[in-house]
Amino acid sequence: MAAKRLFDESTNDQDRPEEKRMRTTPSISTVIREAVMVKSFQSLCANLEPLLRRVVQEEVERGVTRASCTARNTRTVLYRSPSMRIKAPEESSFQLMFSKKLSLPLFTGSKIEDEDNKPLQILLVDTSGRKNVPMMAHPLPIKVELVILDGDFPPEDRDDWTAEEFENNIVHERAGKRPLLAGDVMITMRDGVAPVGEIEITDNSSWIRSRNFRIGARVVGETSQGRRIKEAKTERFSVRDHRGELYKKHYPPALDDEVWRLVKIGKEGAFHKKLAAASITTVQDFLKLWVINPIELRRILGGGMSDKIWEGTIKHALTCMMGNKRYLHRGPHWTIVLNPICQVLGAEINGQKYSAHDLSGMPKAYLDQLVGDAYQKWATLEEVDVLHTEWALLQNDLTAAIESHHEIIQPSLQYTDLNVGFAEMGPPSTNNVHVEFNGWIPSPTCLPMAVGNHHVYNTSDLSSDDDSGSVAYFDRR
Incomplete structure (x- = not known):
């Protein structure tokens, strides 16, 4: 009995330290096993997530479908019931x-x-x-x-x-x-x-x-x-x-606009610089020279301006509003009326009055000389506003028309025999008219009315707008 009790005690003594060691310090294998289990669980969750999402999505869609069917049935009942009908927006x-x-x-x-x-x-x-x-x-x-x-x-x-x-x-x-x-x-x-x-x-x-x-x-x-x-x-x-607004073109352009406002003429570009060198700075300057001598204007612009560009620029320039101002150029026996771009709207020579439609019967060389002189002396011409002179023009009194514009002028119109023709009258007196063309020859006439390589000169083709102040200065009846 003593030997058996001794064996049991020795056995118990051997087991207790092992149990104590296991409770206090886990073995490496245990730690590794637990880590593997945690990783496996996380992997399992990651694998289950798409499956769970798909299941939830299917259930949500099934619920939405059931709700839609229920709502549709409800709308059907409401539609069929006149007392409960709801009208949709019409x-x-x-x-x-x-x-x-x-x-x-x-x-x-x-x-x-x-x-x-x-x-x-x-x-x-x-x-x-x-x-x-x-x-x-x-x-x-x-x-x-x-x-x-x-x-x-x-x-x-x-x-x-x-x-x-x-x-x-x-x-x-x-x-x-x-x-x-x-x-x-x-x-x-x-x-x-x-x-x-x-x-x-x-x-x-x-x-x-x-x-x-x-x-x-x-x-x-x-x-x-x-x-x-x-x-x-x-x-x-x-x-x-x-930034492009600073360079935009004007439609229509104004007479006092800078010349680069016209199409095909860029600001500070080659055409702009050539025109500026010739003292052509505004649209009005551009059109006046085009009327007086289009060949010279084309020469100033140079060979870089093709026929197509030329026609486009002239067409755009001619859309500008001429306004109500008229300009009078006087001599001892003549007076001519011009619009702002130097086109003749009427004339009075030796007491004979000519409207724009009558100018074709006048000697072109003589008329060109008068208009060329007016172009050279543009800054000294008498400026008249048509609206301010309407009553005086209706009275056919040219002097009163000028005075109504606050300019008292005593025209020295000493008329000769009214039957004297242009051939007998000869060129205007050199004492009163000094014609200089700066080395260029005036065009055959002052009224080019067509755009292109060949100009058609026909004073009878002037528009009614440009005629508004022509006859009025001399014979509006």
Whole structure:
């Protein structure tokens, strides 16, 4: 018994230290096994995640489908029940519309106006008939938002589009840029009219695919009777950087515009420098020399100006407004009336009065000499405003016409025999007329009326606008 008890005690003594060691210090194998288990669990979670996502997505889609079917059935019941029917928004014949086209070209930061250089205006029109009828008696104010649209909207210039298509074609500013359309972009329409305040486009249009914008207008919020009012859009246009505005051409040009405002004549370019060297600085200077001697003008511009460029520049220059000013060039026995570009509108020689249509019967060489002298002495000519002299002209009193312009002039018109012809009268007196042409020969006549290599000289072809002050100075009856 003693031996057995001794064996048991020795056995117990051997087991206890091992148990104690296992509780205090885990073995390396245990640590590795636990780490492997943790990694396996994480891997398991990673593998289960896509599966769980797919299961959740399928369940959500199934629930949405069931909800849609329930809603559809509910709408069907409501539609079939007259007492519970809900009406969807209806299309209407109302549409927003810009009253006039834009003033082009447009530059970044410049004020946007219509073709009459007035603020834009948006109208509410009824398109149900053949013509767009303005709706001037809309009962409630309407909030209208102005946006920038892609220039290619709508495709193929369709006249119909949905509100969603309009929304999808709105162009927003580039990242880090200011809002693309700045200014009064939210306006209120009252009585069918919405005046637009000051707006401007802050970025050029070169960065979008179409390279063009449109300005659009849409109704914000609900409209009366829940009907949609179709959106408005302008014509497509490009927007250039504001630095290009300093060099833009004028349409039409003004007489006192610098000559580089004409097409094909660039600022500080070769043509501009050649004209400046010849003291041709304004559009008026350009046209006066073209009237007097187009060959000399062409020579100044040089061989770099082709026939096509020449015709385009002259055509653009001739669109300028001549205004109401007329210029009188006097001599002892003659007076001629010129418009601002040195075209003859009338003449009085030896007491005989000639309108623009009668000038073709006068000796061209003599008339050319008078006009050439007027061109050389342009700064000394008597200037008359047609509007201020209308009454005096109707009275056929040339002297009174000049005095009404606050210039008291005593014309020394000592008429000879009225029956004396031009051949007998001879050239004007050298005591009063000094003709210098700076080395160039006057053109066969002073009125070239066609653009091109060959000029057609026909004084009877003067327009009625240019004739407005011709006969009036001498014989308006």
